[in-house]
Amino acid sequence: MDILKALSVSDMVALAIFALAWMAYEPLLHAVGGNKGVINTDMTAIRAAWMRTMAARENKFMDGQLLGHTLNSASFFASSNLILIAAAAGVLFGGEGAFRSVSSLMVLKTSSRLLFEAQIALVLLALARGLLDFIWAIRQMNYCLAVIGAAPETNDKAFQRAYGDTAARLLNPALSSFNRGVRGYYFALAAAAWLFGPAAFILTTLAAMTLLFTRQRRSPAARAVGDLRRMLEKL
Numbered sequence: 481m482d483i484l485k486a487l488s489v490s491d492m493v494a495l496a497i498f499a500l501a502w503m504a505y506e507p508l509l510h511a512v513g514g515n516k517g518v519i520n521t522d523m524t525a526i527r528a529a530w531m532r533t534m535a536a537r538e539n540k541f542m543d544g545q546l547l548g549h550t551l552n553s554a555s556f557f558a559s560s561n562l563i564l565i566a567a568a569a570g571v572l573f574g575g576e577g578a579f580r581s582v583s584s585l586m587v588l589k590t591s592s593r594l595l596f597e598a599q600i601a602l603v604l605l606a607l608a609r610g611l612l613d614f615i616w617a618i619r620q621m622n623y624c625l626a627v628i629g630a631a632p633e634t635n636d637k638a639f640q641r642a643y644g645d646t647a648a649r650l651l652n653p654a655l656s657s658f659n660r661g662v663r664g665y666y667f668a669l670a671a672a673a674w675l676f677g678p679a680a681f682i683l684t685t686l687a688a689m690t691l692l693f694t695r696q697r698r699s700p701a702a703r704a705v706g707d708l709r710r711m712l713e714k715l
Contacts, residue, residue: 487595490678498602498674502667505689506660509696512672519695520659520704522709524652530710532644535631543628547651551621554658558614561661562659564668565607572600602671608666612656620654666692 487495509518516522534543576593627647634640666688673684696702 487598488678491595491674491681494530494678494681494685495602497682498667501670501685501689502606505663505692509693512693512697516709517702517706518654518697519699519705522702523655524648525603525709526705527651527655527714528645528648531647532641535640535644535647536637538633540628540631544625547624547628550655550658551618551625554614554617554621554661557658557661558611558618558677559608559663561614562667565604565611568600568604568607572597572604591598596675599671599674601676603668604665606668606671610661610668613661613664615663617654617657619656620650624654625652663692703714 509520512518530543534540537543554682624647627650631643667685670681670685670688674681
């Protein structure tokens with residue numbers, strides 16, 4: 481295939497590392513963190529506690545407002561993704577003129593038009609995956625708003641807990657999709673580094689992975705979220 485001829489051995493190695501990092505990040509994070517010590521995992525428990533509190537609360541207006549803010553954030557990121565996708569697609573389908581303009585920049589390392597198109601296509605793929613995650617997150621959040629609005633007023637503690645746990649089973653996947661969409665930006669930046677050569681591509685991919693892992697496990701936010709989860713579990 482022509483695309484394989486356009487790729488050097490270094491390009492193939494860099495691309496394989498990127499693909500492995502992208503696909504293995506989430507399973508690896510769960511394997512390393514287990515059930516605790518990771519922001520995403522700890523927030524799953526905190527959101528479940530939120531939904532149980534929501535089910536027992538008489539006035540649920542605040543819960544809808546809180547989720548509405550998150551919904552607005554997801555909509556903003558989705559709109560930003562669309563703009564970036566349009567820009568990347570414009571470059572990808574810009575033809576010979578776009579390639580000549582880019583290849584004239586000395587800092588960029590793209591030896592052929594086919595390689596250049598592969599590099600831009602990878603950025604486009606990362607952004608498109610992020611957009612799909614944001615769209616799915618928005619849909620699920622809208623379902624959650626309906627669940628909050630439909631929560632009945634009852635003093636049955638068992639029903640309140642069951643309703644809250646079930647609502648959390650809808651909310652947590654929504655926020656997981658949102659997180660994957662945000663993570664797509666990191667990998668889109670790593671993919672864009674391929675334009676500067678395979679070495680920059682590998683280094684940026686590893687840097688993105690390190691940054692994501694550090695923020696999930698070693699950041700002040702991770703420690704605070706972990707402490708809050710433990711406090712809630714003692715109640």
